[in-house]
Amino acid sequence: MIAVDTLIHARWIIPVEPESVTLEHHTLVIDAGRIIEVLPTHLAQAKYQGACTEALDNHALLPGLINSHTHAAMALMRGIADDLPLMDWLNNHIWPLEQKWMSEAFVRDGTDLAIAEMIRGGTTCFNDMYFFPDITAKQAIQHGMRASIGLIVFDFPTIWAEHSDAYIEKGLALYDRMRHQPLISTTFAPHAPYTVSDGPLEKIRTLSDELDRPIHIHVHETLHEVEQAQQDNGKRPLQRLHELGLVNPSLMAVHATQLTDAEIAMLAEAGAHIVHCPESNLKLASGFCPVARCIAAGINVALGTDGAASNNDLDMFGEMRTAALLGKAVAGDASAVPAMTVLRMATINGAKALGLEHEIGSLSVGKAADVIAIDLNLLETRPLYCPVSQIVYAASRQQVTDVWVAGKRLLNQRQLTTINLDELTAKVAQWQQRLSG
Amino acid sequence: MIAVDTLIHARWIIPVEPESVTLEHHTLVIDAGRIIEVLPTHLAQAKYQGACTEALDNHALLPGLINSHTHAAMALMRGIADDLPLMDWLNNHIWPLEQKWMSEAFVRDGTDLAIAEMIRGGTTCFNDMYFFPDITAKQAIQHGMRASIGLIVFDFPTIWAEHSDAYIEKGLALYDRMRHQPLISTTFAPHAPYTVSDGPLEKIRTLSDELDRPIHIHVHETLHEVEQAQQDNGKRPLQRLHELGLVNPSLMAVHATQLTDAEIAMLAEAGAHIVHCPESNLKLASGFCPVARCIAAGINVALGTDGAASNNDLDMFGEMRTAALLGKAVAGDASAVPAMTVLRMATINGAKALGLEHEIGSLSVGKAADVIAIDLNLLETRPLYCPVSQIVYAASRQQVTDVWVAGKRLLNQRQLTTINLDELTAKVAQWQQRLSG
Numbered sequence: 125m126i127a128v129d130t131l132i133h134a135r136w137i138i139p140v141e142p143e144s145v146t147l148e149h150h151t152l153v154i155d156a157g158r159i160i161e162v163l164p165t166h167l168a169q170a171k172y173q174g175a176c177t178e179a180l181d182n183h184a185l186l187p188g189l190i191n192s193h194t195h196a197a198m199a200l201m202r203g204i205a206d207d208l209p210l211m212d213w214l215n216n217h218i219w220p221l222e223q224k225w226m227s228e229a230f231v232r233d234g235t236d237l238a239i240a241e242m243i244r245g246g247t248t249c250f251n252d253m254y255f256f257p258d259i260t261a262k263q264a265i266q267h268g269m270r271a272s273i274g275l276i277v278f279d280f281p282t283i284w285a286e287h288s289d290a291y292i293e294k295g296l297a298l299y300d301r302m303r304h305q306p307l308i309s310t311t312f313a314p315h316a317p318y319t320v321s322d323g324p325l326e327k328i329r330t331l332s333d334e335l336d337r338p339i340h341i342h343v344h345e346t347l348h349e350v351e352q353a354q355q356d357n358g359k360r361p362l363q364r365l366h367e368l369g370l371v372n373p374s375l376m377a378v379h380a381t382q383l384t385d386a387e388i389a390m391l392a393e394a395g396a397h398i399v400h401c402p403e404s405n406l407k408l409a410s411g412f413c414p415v416a417r418c419i420a421a422g423i424n425v426a427l428g429t430d431g432a433a434s435n436n437d438l439d440m441f442g443e444m445r446t447a448a449l450l451g452k453a454v455a456g457d458a459s460a461v462p463a464m465t466v467l468r469m470a471t472i473n474g475a476k477a478l479g480l481e482h483e484i485g486s487l488s489v490g491k492a493a494d495v496i497a498i499d500l501n502l503l504e505t506r507p508l509y510c511p512v513s514q515i516v517y518a519a520s521r522q523q524v525t526d527v528w529v530a531g532k533r534l535l536n537q538r539q540l541t542t543i544n545l546d547e548l549t550a551k552v553a554q555w556q557q558r559l560s561g
Numbered sequence: 562m563i564a565v566d567t568l569i570h571a572r573w574i575i576p577v578e579p580e581s582v583t584l585e586h587h588t589l590v591i592d593a594g595r596i597i598e599v600l601p602t603h604l605a606q607a608k609y610q611g612a613c614t615e616a617l618d619n620h621a622l623l624p625g626l627i628n629s630h631t632h633a634a635m636a637l638m639r640g641i642a643d644d645l646p647l648m649d650w651l652n653n654h655i656w657p658l659e660q661k662w663m664s665e666a667f668v669r670d671g672t673d674l675a676i677a678e679m680i681r682g683g684t685t686c687f688n689d690m691y692f693f694p695d696i697t698a699k700q701a702i703q704h705g706m707r708a709s710i711g712l713i714v715f716d717f718p719t720i721w722a723e724h725s726d727a728y729i730e731k732g733l734a735l736y737d738r739m740r741h742q743p744l745i746s747t748t749f750a751p752h753a754p755y756t757v758s759d760g761p762l763e764k765i766r767t768l769s770d771e772l773d774r775p776i777h778i779h780v781h782e783t784l785h786e787v788e789q790a791q792q793d794n795g796k797r798p799l800q801r802l803h804e805l806g807l808v809n810p811s812l813m814a815v816h817a818t819q820l821t822d823a824e825i826a827m828l829a830e831a832g833a834h835i836v837h838c839p840e841s842n843l844k845l846a847s848g849f850c851p852v853a854r855c856i857a858a859g860i861n862v863a864l865g866t867d868g869a870a871s872n873n874d875l876d877m878f879g880e881m882r883t884a885a886l887l888g889k890a891v892a893g894d895a896s897a898v899p900a901m902t903v904l905r906m907a908t909i910n911g912a913k914a915l916g917l918e919h920e921i922g923s924l925s926v927g928k929a930a931d932v933i934a935i936d937l938n939l940l941e942t943r944p945l946y947c948p949v950s951q952i953v954y955a956a957s958r959q960q961v962t963d964v965w966v967a968g969k970r971l972l973n974q975r976q977l978t979t980i981n982l983d984e985l986t987a988k989v990a991q992w993q994q995r996l997s998g
Contacts, residue, residue, distance in 0.1 A: 202943075206950045207885075207899035240940055406886035407954075409895040436954040437941060446883070448644075449843035458846040462644035503677055503986065504874060506639075507993035513643045517844075517873040522959045549940065556944035 129531060130154040131174030133165045134497065136184040136511045140471045141486035144464055146511055152185055154493040157531035161489060176533075178526070182501035184511050186467070187486050188248025188270075188494035188529065189440040190474030193340070193378045193399045193428025195254045197234030199241065200555045201433040210346070210408050218433060221559060222255075226283045231256040233551045235263040240543045241438050243269065245521035246496040248529045250438075251376075251399075251428065251478055253313045253340055255284045258298050261308050267542040268532050270494060272478050274313025274340050275299060277328065279321050288324035292331070299335065307530065309480060311340040311376065317361035318349060325368050332374045338397075338479055339370060344387075345379035346410045362387050371396050376477050378428065379404075381411030383418070392421040397477035400469065402446045404430030415447065416455035419465065426474040427466065441521040444470050448516055463516035493531040498523045566968060567591040568611030570602045571934065573621040573948045577908045578923035581901055583948055589622055591930040594968035598926060615963070619938035621948050623904070624923050625685025625707075625931035625966065626877040627911030630777070630815045630836045630865025632691045634671030636678065637992045638870040647783070647845050655870060658996060659692075663720045668693040670988045672700040677980045678875050680706065682958035685931040685966045687875075688813075688836075688865065688915055690750045690777055692721045695735050698745050704979040705969050707931060709915050711750030711777050712736060714765065716758050725761035729768070736772065744967065746917060748777040748813065754798035755786060762805050769811045775834075775916055776807060781824075782816035783847045799824050808833050813914050815865065816841075818848030820855070829858040834914035837906065839883045841867030852884065853892035856902065863911040864903065878958040881907050885953055900953035930968040935960045 132154070137147040139162065151168035153161040163171070205217035231254065242250055252260050253274035264271035275295025277288055285291040295312065302308045312328045314320040320328075320341075332339050343361055344350055353361045362383075365371050373395035380398045383391075391398065400413050418425050427447055429438045444466040451461025475485025484494050498519060505514045505523070527535035534541055569591070574584040576599065588605035590598040600608070642654035668691065679687055689697050690711035701708035712732025714725055722728040732749065739745045749765045751757040757765075757778075769776050780798055781787055790798045799820075802808050810832035817835045820828075828835065837850050855862050864884055866875045881903040888898025912922025921931050935956060942951045942960070964972035971979055 200944060202946075203950045203955060204944075204946045206947070206954060207896050209895050213895065237940060237943070244941070403886060406890040407895065409889040409893050409897070412890065432955075436951075439941075442879075446886075449840055449883075450887075452846040453843040453849065456846050458646050458650065458844065459644050460846070503674060503982070503989070504681070504876075506674070506986065506989045507637060507641075507996070509639075509641045509993065509997060510643070513640045514873075517643060518640060518869075520957055520959060522957060545940070549943065552940070552943045556946070559944070560946060 125173040126171060127173050127175070128153055128155040128160065129175050131168060131172055131177045132185060132495070132497070133168070133177070133179045134183055134185045135181055137162060137487060138184055138186050138467070138512060139487035140187050140468060141488050143468065152487060152495060154528070154531045157493055159487060159489055159491055159493050162487060180497050183497040183499050183525065184515060185487065186496050186498065186515070187471045187484065188496050188527065189246050189470045190426070190478070190485065191242065191247045191250040191428055191438060191440055192376070192426035192474040192477055193401055193430055194238070194250050194252055194438060195431035196238035196250060196252050196260060197231040197254050198431035198433045199238040199438065200230065200234040200552065200559065202436045204433065204559060206436070213408070225559060226255055228256050228259050230555070231259040232263055233555060235260050236267070236543065236548055237552055238432065238438055239263060239267050239269045240540055240545070240548055243527050243534045243540060244524065244538070245439050245441065246498070246524035246527060247438065247440050248494040248496065248527060249474070249484060251311065251340060251474070253315070255282060261298070261302055261305070265305060265307055268307070268529055268534050270307045270484070270529050272309045272311055273298070273302065274311050277312070277314040277324055278319050279324065288320065292324065292327060296331070299337070309478060311338040311478070313340045316342040317353060317364060322368060325365070325370060329369050336479070338374050338376050338477065340376045340378065342379055343377045344382040347382055350382045362390070366390060376426070379410065379413065381405055381413050383414055388414070388418055388421045388423065392423045397424045397426060399426045399428045399477065400447060401428045401430040402450050403443060404434045406450070407434055412450070412454045414454060415451040416457065416460040419461070424473050424476050425469055426477040427469040439521050440470050441519060444516050463513045466516055467512060493528050495528045496524055497526040499525050562610040563608060564610050564612070565590055565592040565597065566612050568605060568609055568614045569622060569932070569934070570605070570614070570616045571620055571622045572618055574599060574924060575621055575623050575949060576924035577624050577905060578925050580905065589924060589932060591965070591968045594930055596924060596926055596928055596930050599924060617934050620934040620936050620962065621952060622924065623933050623935065623952070624908045624921065625933050625964065626683050626907045627863070627915070627922065628679065628684045628687040628865055628875060628877055629813070629863035629911040629914055630838055630867055631675070631687050631689055631875060632868035633675035633687060633689050633697060634668040634691050635868035635870045636675040636875065637667065637671040637989065637996065639873045641870065641996060643873070647847070650845070662996060663692055665693050665696050667992070668696040669700055670992060672697050673704070673980065673985055674989055675869065675875055676700060676704050676706050677977055677982070677985055680964050680971045680977060681961065681975070682876050682878065683933040683935070683961035683964060684875065684877050685933065685964060686911070686921060688748065688777060688911070690752070692719060698735070698739055698742070702742060702744055705744070705966055705971050707744045707921065707966050709746045709748055710735070710739065711748050714749070714751040714761055715756050716761065717756070725757065729761065729764060733768070736774070746915065748775040748915070750777045753779040754790065754801060759805060762802070762807060766806050773916070775811050775813050775914065777813045777815065779816055780814045781819040784819055787819045799827070803827060816847065816850065818842055818850050820851055825851070825855055825858045825860065829860045834861045834863060836863045836865045836914065837884060838865045838867040839887050840880055841871045843887070845871055849887070849891045851891060852888040853894065853897040856898070861910050861913050862906055863914040864906040876958050877907050878956060881953050900950045903953055904949060930965050932965045933961055934963040936962050
């Protein structure tokens with residue numbers, strides 16, 4: 125018998141790689157934070173002795189979900205200003221609140237709320253873009269959560285930095301501090317083409333090349349953005365990014381609701397990634413990303429929730445479902461964007477976009493043990509003809525019972541192990557009072 | 562002190578009528594199955610003595626949700642054939658399965674599964690259309706659930722009847738048997754314009770007038786349906802229904818994804834109702850109902866899940882959320898279809914469409930006590946700035962803790978009181994085996 129840290133016997137294992145495989149009565153073997161074997165349970169029982177053993181007879185194991193675009197700390201503004209036109213929402217609500225309340229404490233507590241929600245919902249890695257990214261990274265490390273931290277850049281001053289050079293400098297310092305943190309990776313995160321000018325974008329492209337880091341940027345979120353850019357620069361934002369050399373395999377183009385055939389071809393040829401945020405796009409009436417066409421062209425499409433202020437949750441199960449349903453309607457084809465495709469968007473495609481495909485995104489031997497278990501034995505997921513279909517179209521995040529990140533259990537039968545729920549709730553209540561004031 | 566059956570002290574009460582009111586620290590007083598008063602808790606405590614008293618300190622009370630279009634028993638086919646083009650789905654999967662397995666037992670067990678799911682999700686009334694409507698009614702009565710039973714009509718033979726006259730005759734017999742059942746109402750349910758010819762539609766219109774019963778019909782579900790009708794009859798289906806006299810205040814037009822401005826005006830002027838089923842429309846790539854335009858024109862728009870085979874759940878919370886999000890995107894306006902509007906679609910608008918607005922759809926004195934309680938004290942619904950917004954955009958059906966129909970408690974702290982879950986699960990497992998065979 126080989127001694128290992130953890131054995132998880134499961135009714136189903138959906139490894140995502142190889143695609144379309146669902147294993148039955150298999151066991152995931154974890155040691156030193158990594159997956160060392162996936163094999164039939166009766167063989168595992170003969171071969172391995174686990175320091176911890178779980179028998180999940182009604183559950184499916186999946187790779188942890190990857191939320192490829194969010195602003196975690198905005199969870200404190202969940203539902204504070206709904207049903208408003210985009211510019212009213214930003215100018216008269218979100219930005220004034222951020223102006224007034226943004227601080228290290230806001231980002232600390234908001235990130236904690238978001239991490240707690242994400243763990244309870246089966247998300248094991250989030251790709252963030254917000255102020256005080258150092259605090260976001262610190263909180264993720266503290267709670268055992270995996271995060272990709274956006275090194276945010278604007279042209280104009282905010283509480284985080286004065287001008288684009290200062291943003292880049294602070295970002296590089298954080299990159300350096302985080303280089304050897306196993307749970308943390310970084311991306312360059314120029315906010316959007318309309319908030320970052322050519323000079324800093326070119327610097328970021330050079331740094332991205334040198335340090336092999338993704339560039340995480342909102343792009344073509346709305347028709348208004350594209351039209352305004354055409355007025356201001358005589359070109360569409362993606363064309364401008366292309367001319368600046370940013371359309372390459374490091375690009376994570378978030379939203380992309382406005383895409384011509386030529387732009388889809390350009391992104392595909394360049395090996396750039398799209399991060400689809402369907403619920404935010406719907407709620408802000410931003411438009412419809414042509415997901416089926418992008419996938420058919422060969423673009424790697426990942427999935428994100430956006431911040432909780434425009435969603436209003438960080439629920440990747442809901443987001444998968446919306447992506448599948450909406451993808452069909454936008455394509456005019458009920459067979460478009462099937463269940464397995466959105467499950468890949470929420471796992472391996474996110475890993476690829478973040479440059480982490482050798483580490484996470486599938487239950488493959490050698491990868492980090494970022495694993496979630498879903499109880500399918502509820503009447504809401506009965507009868508059960510196909511686990512993947514049921515997970516995408518009928519299951520809810522409340523059916524996630526257990527979550528491991530790098531082999532460490534962060535959710536144990538629905539209980540958070542690294543976050544004190546009472547303390548967090550009290551802090552959130554204080555922020556609610558302040559922000560309502 | 563006045564002795565009454567039930568007092569529910571709640572942190573919030575959202576009565577729906579009057580609109581946009583949220584009461585805090587109020588009490589709902591129930592006696593003999595009806596709401597007799599809604600008043601501040603400190604006054605209720607001085608005035609009433611409840612045989613049963615509930616203190617729900619973190620909860621919002623709402624009128625029970627009304628699922629205005631479903632095929633309940635299809636829950637047994639949840640997820641059996643996903644991601645397929647509509648005609649492939651129907652011709653090669655759903656219809657052959659129905660052909661092979663349809664029976665009283667199928668409808669009995671499928672309806673039980675659906676009722677259990679609906680009660681656990683805060684739905685207290687469903688408007689059904691399926692084979693063996695007598696069985697559906699019987700199961701609803703047995704479990705204390707409120708239902709509107711569609712007296713289904715096709716031109717062609719099915720297991721339920723041989724020809725349109727026989728369908729109508731069986732329907733009238735059922736109408737007669739159900740007239741004095743307090744939880745059951747009926748609608749005439751000709752399946753669709755393309756499956757029911759002019760003769761039976763005219764008969765149904767006459768009967769609908771005489772008996773004051775709604776007409777529940779799929780109409781303009783897809784572009785294909787409209788184009789085919791134009792080829793076959795030289796007119797769009799709504800025009801044909803109009804000429805037959807069916808476009809009137811009794812009409813419940815389900816789906817309506819294809820509507821011209823003139824058709825919207827015609828439905829509004831006639832006082833006809835639309836039942837919007839956004840998730841089914843997305844999943845089958847049927848099209849987008851222009852909900853904001855319909856509402857602006859003054860049409861009463863209700864909300865339904867459709868059957869679980871094309872959704873894949875009977876979750877009215879999810880459906881409200883999708884209706885709000887999608888309604889904004891389709892209108893191109895983030896302020897369109899706000900939270901309160903979809904809550905009305907899922908409650909009072911459904912009651913109006915079903916001709917039950919004097920009985921259900923709001924927490925109003927004199928109406929039946931169809932009430933649900935939602936626990937908002939989860940971190941997924943924190944912070945909490947606006948209960949209605951949080952219920953629509955962030956809460957999930959799992960937060961429904963308690964459900965009453967006509968004053969009888971059907972869900973008690975998440976436990977079903979009228980359905981044996983183990984027996985139901987065993988029956989569903991048997992059907993899964995049969996249907997998979």
